[in-house]
Amino acid sequence: xxxxxxxxxxxxxxxxxxxxxxxxxxxxxxxxxxxxxxxxxxxxxxxxxxxxxxxxxxxxxxxxxxxxxxxxxxxxxxxxxxxxxxxxxxxxxxxxxxxxxxxxxxxxxxxxxxxxxxxxxxxxxxxxxxxxxxxxxxxxxxxxxxxxxxxxxxxxxxxxxxxxxxxxxxxxxxxxxxxxxxxxxxxxxxxxxxxxxxxxxxxxxxxxxxxxxxxxxxxxxxxxxxxxxxxxxxxxxxxxxxxxxxxxxxxxxxxxxxxxxxxxxxxxxxxxxxxxxxxxxxxxxxxxxxxxxxxxxxxxxxxxxxxxxxxxxxxxxxxxxxxxxxxxxxxxxxxxxxxxxxxxxxxxxxxxxxxxxxxxxxxxxxxxxxxxxxxxxxxxxxxxxxxxxxxxxxxxxxxxxxxxxxxxxxxxxxxxxxxxxxxxxxxxxxx
Amino acid sequence: xxxxxxxxxxxxxxxxxxxxxxxxxxxxxxxxxxxxxxxxxxxxxxxxxxxxxxxxxxxxxxxxxxxxxxxxxxxxxxxxxxxxxxxxxxxxxxxxxxxxxxxxxxxxxxxxxxxxxxxxxxxxxxxxxxxxxxxxxxxxxxxxxxxxxxxxxxxxxxxxxxxxxxxxxxxxxxxxxxxxxxxxxxxxxxxxxxxxxxxxxxxxxxxxxxxxxxxxxxxxxxxxxxxxxxxxxxxxxxxxxxxxxxxxxxxxxxxxxxxxxxxxxxxxxxxxxxxxxxxxxxxxxxxxxxxxxxxxxxxxxxxxxxxxxxxxxxxxxxxxxxxxxxxxxxxxxxxxxxxxxxxxxxxxxxxxxxxxxxxx
Numbered sequence: 001x002x003x004x005x006x007x008x009x010x011x012x013x014x015x016x017x018x019x020x021x022x023x024x025x026x027x028x029x030x031x032x033x034x035x036x037x038x039x040x041x042x043x044x045x046x047x048x049x050x051x052x053x054x055x056x057x058x059x060x061x062x063x064x065x066x067x068x069x070x071x072x073x074x075x076x077x078x079x080x081x082x083x084x085x086x087x088x089x090x091x092x093x094x095x096x097x098x099x100x101x102x103x104x105x106x107x108x109x110x111x112x113x114x115x116x117x118x119x120x121x122x123x124x125x126x127x128x129x130x131x132x133x134x135x136x137x138x139x140x141x142x143x144x145x146x147x148x149x150x151x152x153x154x155x156x157x158x159x160x161x162x163x164x165x166x167x168x169x170x171x172x173x174x175x176x177x178x179x180x181x182x183x184x185x186x187x188x189x190x191x192x193x194x195x196x197x198x199x200x201x202x203x204x205x206x207x208x209x210x211x212x213x214x215x216x217x218x219x220x221x222x223x224x225x226x227x228x229x230x231x232x233x234x235x236x237x238x239x240x241x242x243x244x245x246x247x248x249x250x251x252x253x254x255x256x257x258x259x260x261x262x263x264x265x266x267x268x269x270x271x272x273x274x275x276x277x278x279x280x281x282x283x284x285x286x287x288x289x290x291x292x293x294x295x296x297x298x299x300x301x302x303x304x305x306x307x308x309x310x311x312x313x314x315x316x317x318x319x320x321x322x323x324x325x326x327x328x329x330x331x332x333x334x335x336x337x338x339x340x341x342x343x344x345x346x347x348x349x350x351x352x353x354x355x356x357x358x359x360x361x362x363x364x365x366x367x368x369x370x371x372x373x374x375x376x377x378x379x380x381x382x383x384x385x386x387x388x389x390x391x392x393x394x395x396x397x398x399x400x401x402x403x404x405x406x407x408x409x410x411x412x413x414x415x416x417x418x419x420x421x422x423x424x425x426x427x428x429x430x431x
Numbered sequence: 432x433x434x435x436x437x438x439x440x441x442x443x444x445x446x447x448x449x450x451x452x453x454x455x456x457x458x459x460x461x462x463x464x465x466x467x468x469x470x471x472x473x474x475x476x477x478x479x480x481x482x483x484x485x486x487x488x489x490x491x492x493x494x495x496x497x498x499x500x501x502x503x504x505x506x507x508x509x510x511x512x513x514x515x516x517x518x519x520x521x522x523x524x525x526x527x528x529x530x531x532x533x534x535x536x537x538x539x540x541x542x543x544x545x546x547x548x549x550x551x552x553x554x555x556x557x558x559x560x561x562x563x564x565x566x567x568x569x570x571x572x573x574x575x576x577x578x579x580x581x582x583x584x585x586x587x588x589x590x591x592x593x594x595x596x597x598x599x600x601x602x603x604x605x606x607x608x609x610x611x612x613x614x615x616x617x618x619x620x621x622x623x624x625x626x627x628x629x630x631x632x633x634x635x636x637x638x639x640x641x642x643x644x645x646x647x648x649x650x651x652x653x654x655x656x657x658x659x660x661x662x663x664x665x666x667x668x669x670x671x672x673x674x675x676x677x678x679x680x681x682x683x684x685x686x687x688x689x690x691x692x693x694x695x696x697x698x699x700x701x702x703x704x705x706x707x708x709x710x711x712x713x714x715x716x717x718x719x720x721x722x723x724x725x726x727x728x729x730x731x732x733x734x735x736x737x738x739x740x741x742x743x744x745x746x747x748x749x750x751x752x753x754x755x756x757x758x759x760x761x762x763x764x765x766x767x768x769x770x771x772x773x774x775x776x777x778x779x780x781x782x783x784x785x786x787x788x789x790x791x
Binding site: 191202344345416 | 464467632633640641642661670672673719765766768769770773774778779780782
């Protein structure tokens with residue numbers, strides 16, 4: 001059994017789709033970086049804010065000075081192109097992973113599932129030999145190219161992407177999504193102006209139909225993509241589905257990343273089939289096919305560990321009490337995509353037991369509007385800012401102040417209720 | 432395997448159909464779908480245009496009364512002018528919730544309602560000039576004109592002075608002209624900004640989608656309620672000053688009109704939400720999602736208005752002598768704000784604060 005599995009995973013597989021995956025990923029990341037800069041988000045997200053919600057264990061990560069942040073994104077763009085071309089691939093993808101993840105770790109407010117996906121994929125790509133096809137390296141000529149890679153390389157990428165879809169489906173097994181069509185009901189009603197489909201999608205029944213379609217799509221599409229007979233149709237559905245989400249919702253690069261990465265489910269030789277003339281030329285060149293790789297087992301082990309973490313990480317919310325959509329413990333890094341319409345408001349009450357004085361602190365004094373929106377529904381961020389407020393009061397000569405939050409929020413249109421007990425002391429002195 | 436897939440598919444389809452039926456017959460509290468543009472049209476014709484016409488009329492009345500005061504520097508004329516100022520001020524505070532479009536782009540809002548008043552600057556203008564023609568007033572900055580400046584002038588006995596009154600009359604004329612221009616900017620026969628609302632998402636050059644306009648309307652309500660909470664009530668209550676009461680930070684301190692200012696703000700918010708008695712408002716769009724929540728908003732608005740109305744005059748007296756009543760108003764406004772930001776925004780798919788980032 002073990003032997004069969006080992007043979008199955010190590011058998012030589014056409015690596016054309018792996019090369020294409022790398023090229024598409026690199027080009028999309030270049031586009032994403034250019035788009036990010038063009039929208040002014042480098043300044044808005046990393047230069048203008050005076051306070052950043054750092055991740056636990058990563059509070060040492062701070063933005064570069066102004067010129068450094070711009071240089072950082074220029075470098076990310078260059079690295080993305082290097083990944084696409086396969087130029088010094090390993091170094092480029094490792095640096096891209098570090099650089100992209102660094103930017104994401106600066107502030108929780110900018111967390112997005114697809115940014116996380118980029119980091120995860122870049123990390124995985126750094127462990128995989130994706131630079132053996134479709135390489136254009138002007139600095140090195142006569143590269144010995146391989147036509148094949150061990151099958152596990154392809155399966156690792158497929159499993160990673162399959163996990164995204166699978167856990168996105170699991171997260172949708174919730175009364176709001178499956179029984180009430182929430183939050184799509186609100187979001188689709190907001191698109192009632194769209195030509196032709198607008199009035200239809202604004203109907204409550206449409207929200208429920210979209211919810212179920214979304215759930216079934218996420219749950220089944222990896223399997224249909226894996227099946228040779230259904231693969232082509234499933235990929236067409238992937239394109240239509242994600243293109244539709246791009247039209248209906250403001251989700252930036254996410255649909256395009258999902259479409260591009262889904263190509264890894266196609267036949268491993270799809271690029272050579274698609275560009276058959278190019279493929280004929282390629283076959284005439286001198287290459288080594290699926291020869292053993294140095295330290296291949298080390299990379300395979302690292303990939304296996306990575307995938308185990310990816311399987312377990314989205315399940316960690318079971319360790320916490322309550323609805324993950326409300327308390328959000330274990331919400332991030334678990335592919336809970338587009339599940340909530342959650343809005344709230346927060347004000348802090350600072351009291352000094354010694355003097356009896358009380359202040360109401362508006363978080364707007366500390367935050368940019370997008371940070372405020374994110375923070376107002378996420379208890380861990382509310383607590384983080386409370387600590388900062390306590391520190392500021394300590395610096396002003398009030399070392400023993402108690403900081404409480406009046407945080408009210410609504411989940412998926414329900415009545416507003418306190419997100420945190422207003423009597424709970426979130427920060428006190430040096431606590 | 433095929434049977435398993437078939438069985439699973441059948442189960443899922445049945446579950447989906449069940450959910451559809453349940454949502455349709457079992458849990459729906461929503462009113463029928465609405466025509467958003469019809470609601471916007473109703474708001475424009477029944478609320479926005481009449482309110483702007485009212486402001487134009489009230490500021491004209493104020494201008495006339497101030498001119499009459501200058502012609503007859505008597506206590507009676509002064510009382511009339513002060514009364515007209517209050518009428519105009521109430522009208523101005525009502526349209527504060529409509530502080531978008533011409534109000535902002537035309538600079539009318541800041542010209543009519545720059546606050547806090549800069550008494551020193553006003554005194555300097557009066558001391559250094561003798562002729563207060565319309566052309567001269569046109570050249571003055573916003574800090575020395577508008578209804579707050581007029582309040583400063585009219586609600587001090589020193590107004591019974593020909594030169595000061597002459598300046599007040601010029602400022603009143605300027606206010607009346609600006610209010611008339613603001614009305615014109617909205618009116619069909621003028622700038623017709625109202626058409627931009629009516630055609631939101633249907634060719635409007637300003638509001639590409641009806642959702643864009645809804646975003647603006649809900650955020651306007653939110654902004655006014657937030658100002659009521661933080662500036663009008665919070666600052667005097669000492670929320671920013673460690674609990675030390677700050678009555679000097681109240682609005683309209685010379686006329687002691689701050690409670691009425693707040694009531695006018697709330698009335699404006701309520702009108703935008705409910706529309707006129709016969710018309711429709713933002714509430715109707717919300718009710719198409721959840722009528723129960725939509726009506727709760729009305730209750731919270733009424734509660735907040737009642738709490739403000741419950742503050743005995745004058746505001747500084749209540750602030751010092753009856754703080755719990757003012758605190759109660761603050762709590763009700765804060766609660767309303769939480770519900771607007773949390774519930775109404777969510778129900779309508781509105782982003783309470785500008786957020787440029789992609790969501791997912």
